Amino acid sequence: MKLSSDPAQRVVRRILNANKSPMVSVVYGTKGCKNSYQGQFPETTKCVKCGKDARIAMVVMEEGSGQDEGPYVTDLHPNEPGKFWVHDVMATATYLCTDVDCATATTLWNQG
Numbered sequence: 599m600k601l602s603s604d605p606a607q608r609v610v611r612r613i614l615n616a617n618k619s620p621m622v623s624v625v626y627g628t629k630g631c632k633n634s635y636q637g638q639f640p641e642t643t644k645c646v647k648c649g650k651d652a653r654i655a656m657v658v659m660e661e662g663s664g665q666d667e668g669p670y671v672t673d674l675h676p677n678e679p680g681k682f683w684v685h686d687v688m689a690t691a692t693y694l695c696t697d698v699d700c701a702t703a704t705t706l707w708n709q710g
Contacts, residue, residue: 623658623659631654633689639657639706650695658690659689670688671684671688691706
């Protein structure tokens with residue numbers, strides 16, 4: 599989309615720039631295990647629903663400081679007394695249960 603310099607187009611450009619996402623990397627499978635802020639993610643973990651093995655599917659990692667222009671996950675909700683919310687950029691590893699009758703997704707995460 600080509601944007602001109604008229605006032606309406608400048609507003610559109612400002613909105614588009616304000617909604618830019620941070621740098622995010624997505625790595626599939628075991629290659630993503632090292633994309634973590636606090637030690638490597640395991641290749642398998644226990645399923646949160648049935649307790650059987652769950653294998654890594656992908657890792658999503660926000661890059662930056664969390665102080666950079668966002669939005670980041672940390673910006674989605676306020677940190678309130680007595681309630682938990684992340685305070686920095688984060689990495690999430692998603693695992694899928696190997697039990698065909700379960701197939702639940704389990705997520706491990708950490709933050710920068």
